[in-house]
Amino acid sequence: MKKAIFSTEISLLRRTMQRLLRRNAHSNLTKILRKTHQADVAQIMRSFNQLEQKTIFSLCPTSLHKARLLEELDEALIENVLIKESALNISKIFRYLDTNDQATIISMFRENKQKEILKKIEIDDKEEVEEIMSYPDDSAGSIMTKETFTLNQNTTVKESIKKLQSFPENDKIFYLYVLNDQDKLVGVVSLRTLVTSSNNKKLKDIMIKDIHAANTKTDQEEVAKTVAQYNYLALPVVNRQNRFLGIVTIDDVVDVIREEASEDFLQMAGVGKDREILLKTPIENAKSRAPWILASLIGGICAASIISYFNTLLEQLIVLAAFIPVIIGIGGNVGTQSSTIVVRGLATGRVDVANTFPLIMKEVVVGALLGGLYGLVVGSASELITGAPMKDLGLVVGLSIFCSMTIATAVGASVPIVLKKLDFDPAISTGPFVTTAIDIIGVALYFYIASTILIP
Amino acid sequence: MKKAIFSTEISLLRRTMQRLLRRNAHSNLTKILRKTHQADVAQIMRSFNQLEQKTIFSLCPTSLHKARLLEELDEALIENVLIKESALNISKIFRYLDTNDQATIISMFRENKQKEILKKIEIDDKEEVEEIMSYPDDSAGSIMTKETFTLNQNTTVKESIKKLQSFPENDKIFYLYVLNDQDKLVGVVSLRTLVTSSNNKKLKDIMIKDIHAANTKTDQEEVAKTVAQYNYLALPVVNRQNRFLGIVTIDDVVDVIREEASEDFLQMAGVGKDREILLKTPIENAKSRAPWILASLIGGICAASIISYFNTLLEQLIVLAAFIPVIIGIGGNVGTQSSTIVVRGLATGRVDVANTFPLIMKEVVVGALLGGLYGLVVGSASELITGAPMKDLGLVVGLSIFCSMTIATAVGASVPIVLKKLDFDPAISTGPFVTTAIDIIGVALYFYIASTILIP
Incomplete structure (x- = not known):
């Protein structure tokens, strides 16, 4: 060292x-x-x-x-x-x-x-x-190390220490894995237990028998969660017949946790999943980001078509254009909050996929609370900054903000859950997708509400 | 277990x-x-x-x-x-x-x-x-454990094993910390080295002397980075006089890494930093999210004022309103990509705060590349979907997209760096702040370009 x-x-x-x-x-x-x-x-x-x-x-x-x-x-x-x-x-x-x-x-x-x-x-x-x-890729099998220390269950403590001494130097020995005659994993002994047990005991008498193992196909994220949750230093990997194959060690788990967090971050923002993006050339970098920008492009063109459709309304009430940014901005903002909370909750296991309805409902309540508050504020402000050129402008703006924020929380919370249920990565481009969806919904809502209230 | x-x-x-x-x-x-x-x-x-x-x-x-x-x-x-x-x-x-x-x-x-x-x-x-x-809070001192195993450097291997046996059962013994007569940390011995050394040797002859330690005030994130980078199982904590105080163990480091990632996620999206937000009531939840929504509210009201200012222009060219969402949406999207890359790079130590100019320049180049591409696409599309009601509409929209995306990458990459240099958490509400800034800049740019090109 x-x-x-x-x-x-x-x-x-x-x-x-x-x-x-x-x-x-x-x-x-x-x-x-x-x-x-x-x-x-x-x-x-x-x-x-x-x-x-x-x-x-x-x-x-x-x-x-x-x-x-x-x-x-x-x-x-x-x-x-x-x-x-x-x-x-x-x-x-x-x-x-x-x-x-x-x-x-x-x-x-x-x-x-x-x-x-x-x-x-x-x-x-x-x-x-x-x-x-x-x-x-990214399975327990692909990240496990084969350089581990295994012994037969009938080995004595004294023999074990001797064998340990002849084993080449390796930092990664945390536990001794104990196998039966068929090389099946039957127990584990910590170095400390070994040191503090009497010489003539056999490993099968001092080993812990109730052990947690991954198989070769277990996802590395699952392995990391288990190691983190139960404070293990290593997790053994076995095949279907419970034959011992190797271990995943805590230092690799630390790397997995950091990598997965980075990937989630980058994916959510729509940057792809390349953790080494900082090392790429601008062209490579632009290439991995370009596809995810498409979402906002398509959303933007949809929004443009919707606004064009309400052309006549807008000609009569030009002031409506001024509040397009705040309605889609504030909706996108609160929707991103919801999706971030859910994506992170899914990654850390705090969100239970089997029981997501209460979570989405709670987000909608939060959206309605915030939408009520900010709808009131922006609605009043709109009358002030435009000098109230028409009756009910504040009502239209305020109501649109309320609806857009409420729907935004529902969309923001649901998108990652739906992705997860469809067996996609819940983080994949959730950010751009949610903000784009809210751009379209927000604009459509706003002009629909305006045309309903303002045109008799 | x-x-x-x-x-x-x-x-x-x-x-x-x-x-x-x-x-x-x-x-x-x-x-x-x-x-x-x-x-x-x-x-x-x-x-x-x-x-x-x-x-x-x-x-x-x-x-x-x-x-x-x-x-x-x-x-x-x-x-x-x-x-x-x-x-x-x-x-x-x-x-x-x-x-x-x-x-x-x-x-x-x-x-x-x-x-x-x-x-x-x-x-x-x-x-x-x-x-x-x-x-x-969040210092090495606050997360260290005092239950560790220390021995004087003159203890023999045999005595050490004996003392280890009488020490109460504890999973957290990875290394033996070796102290001199003044209780200063002078070395470390792994359990494996202890087991494989001859009985009469003294600890000072088998210990590793070159060790890395934190002091009580070292930030827990710094501790986690060190442990992850050097694959340690524990990091000793010492006071200013190098007196041994305790250790931070790998299982706590795993928790720190997960917590810090969660906090960065939530903070970036403007949800505060409460990892347990899923356990809160809707009212508490709304309370911690409300302040960060303020950014988009203020940004939205600024954007509304800018658009109101260009009222006459808009009255003549009503079609301009249709492209407000795509210009601010696509800018916000690419800006969020940049800020996410930088925030994560700062968190994992891949971005060097002392040398950020090349990084920002690179992001700007990426922004210009993507801006050129999508400016061309949206510019052409704008003429198509509106039926080209005027000369140069495509030019105005395309050029605005190009400028807004280029500036968005600069803003997105700079905001977390500036926050970091001012000693704030670079993740604090970076998302809402960046998208809001781009809302305002995008709208202002768009109408400025439109008035310059379209009005002779």
């Missing part, structure tokens, strides 16, 4: 490395790389250009060093620094990576190169890597 | 408990509570009313049971179930809680009751609880 450094020091280190890069002071850079924590190097490399990233990677003194750095790098950077490396060099680095990281990295290459690399890595690793690559 | 259950089973259990509550079948409920994991009971209790929550809590068979349940309950529920309990009963339950949980719970009561409870708990605990209560 190298000493970690604080964010103020990171900036200093970044500037130093940038200067040394410019001066081609390679031996100095290698010295710095030798004593800096790889997590810090990975963070600094994000702000370097592709050539600089490759230089830094090539200057790492050993394959072990390169492996540690790869563990911390973003995927876009891994692709960049490895793209030109030979399969042989990659296989040398892979010796120091666990099979899960190997599988993740190999998946980044084209099929030809995948085969080449697989041929060059050790035969045991090859099988495990291919196994992990066979599981669906 | 009781067996954890899956979400499908949770629904079944909820219905069973609800039925037993209705029938007052208290002894059956106690039986269920005895064998169900407290995390599951806590989740189910969220959908019960306050009286039912109190009943469930009172039916827990022992004080230990109640303590385990309190550890998992949401704050609003803890307040509800404990409000009528006597200080004596609370102190009995507290015997099974670590000092951090005790401090969190005591802080919920009014000062009188706080003193009463503090008087009744053990003297050692009292001091520690008061210490934790003295640290600022």
Whole structure:
């Protein structure tokens, strides 16, 4: 464990490395790389250009060093620094990576190169890597680590400690998983229990038998929720026959929780789900955002058609145009609040999908309360700022705000729930979709109410 | 470790408990509570009313049971179930809680009751609880646990294992913290290193000396980032003189990461920062959302004034009104994308506050790209759907979309950065603020461009 450094020091280190890069002071850079924590190097490399990233990677003194750095790098950077490396060099680095990281990295290459690399890595690793690559993305199988410590249930405490001592150094040993003669998972023993039990006891006498496990297809979000809810350090992964396959560890769960939160954020705003969007070029960035903007475009054109339809009304009462922004803006705002609350509630398990009617009703009540309040305020304000050019303008504006906010909460709360029930990600572009729906509904409502009340 | 259950089973259990509550079948409920994991009971209790929550809590068979349940309950529920309990009963339950949980719970009561409870708990605990209560909210000090295992650096491995065996059962022992004679933190030893080292070695010979620590005032988000970045299981907390005070453990870090993500989500949408908003009544809910709606109200009234100002123009060219929604909608949409990317980047440390100019410029380029594309599309569409009632309508609409999207990305990316630099939470109501700003800017731009191009 190298000493970690604080964010103020990171900036200093970044500037130093940038200067040394410019001066081609390679031996100095290698010295710095030798004593800096790889997590810090990975963070600094994000702000370097592709050539600089490759230089830094090539200057790492050993394959072990390169492996540690790869563990911390973003995927876009891994692709960049490895793209030109030979399969042989990659296989040398892979010796120091666990099979899960190997599988993740190999998946980044084209099929030809995948085969080449697989041929060059050790035969045991090859099988495990291919196994992990066979599981669906974002499943427990795809994020589990195979490097775990398992023992037969008839092993004694003394033998267990001896075996533990001969097992290669690995930070990820939190529990000993106990198997029966058929390699089925039957129990778990914490290191602490092992240390504090008498030497001659067998594992089956000290193990906890009631254990929670995921299967290979369990969604990583589900795994993360379980680990968080029950405060586990790791969750075992088994196949259908309860045969032990590997574990998902807490450090990977922490990454999953952060990634899923980021994805939800980006998806809700309609930016796609690429967590590394900050590392993309403006063109790539625009490409992933463009499709979601379409929603507001289509909504906008619908709204334009509706307003055009009420052309005659608008010609008589030109002042109506002034309140279009506030009616759709305030509706969009409160609708986004509702959808955010529901999306986050679904993600954290606080919203129960089986029982959503009371939740939607509650949102509608909140919408009506806020709509009543702000309808009154804007309705009165409208008469003031326009000098009340006609009777009932305030009533039309106020009533439209009330209706638009009430409907907005219903739409905002329902959209993610419907998405979830249809088995889509509830966060997918919920933001643009909700605001666009409210643009259309708000405008239609407003002109309908105006034509009903103002034209006898 | 009781067996954890899956979400499908949770629904079944909820219905069973609800039925037993209705029938007052208290002894059956106690039986269920005895064998169900407290995390599951806590989740189910969220959908019960306050009286039912109190009943469930009172039916827990022992004080230990109640303590385990309190550890998992949401704050609003803890307040509800404990409000009528006597200080004596609370102190009995507290015997099974670590000092951090005790401090969190005591802080919920009014000062009188706080003193009463503090008087009744053990003297050692009292001091520690008061210490934790003295640290600022959301600091490392306020979330650290004092129940840790520390040893002097001259202790031998054999003695250490012996002491570990006599230490009360605690899941949270991941590392042994090694202190010198002045109680200063000088190193750390993992349980695994302890188990695999020879008996006569001293801790100072096997410990890792280069360690990362937080101080009591370090923000919990900073602690979480460090633990996530370096894959730690716990982070020690020290005072200014490097005296060891306690540790923040990974399970608490997982909670912090989830909480901070939820808070960012809610704040960005302008819902306040109350993670338990789903548990609130509609009135309380509306109260925390109302202030943030004010932004769109003010923005809407500004937009209305601007449109009123261009009254004469609008009277001549009534068709302009039709494109107000699409210009502000599409701008708000792309602006929200930018601010979401930046807010999340700041939260995960991917955006470097010291170097934000390139980021804002990049967003502006993306805005211009998307603005060019959609300006062209909507400009052409506008001529089509209105039947081109005048020359240059498409040009006005297209150019307004281009300008509004370009400015929206600049505003969207800058607002969270400016908030961060002013030491505010960058997520605070960024969503409503950005969309409102773009409402005003978009409308003003549109009518300015229209009056310049269309009126000779």
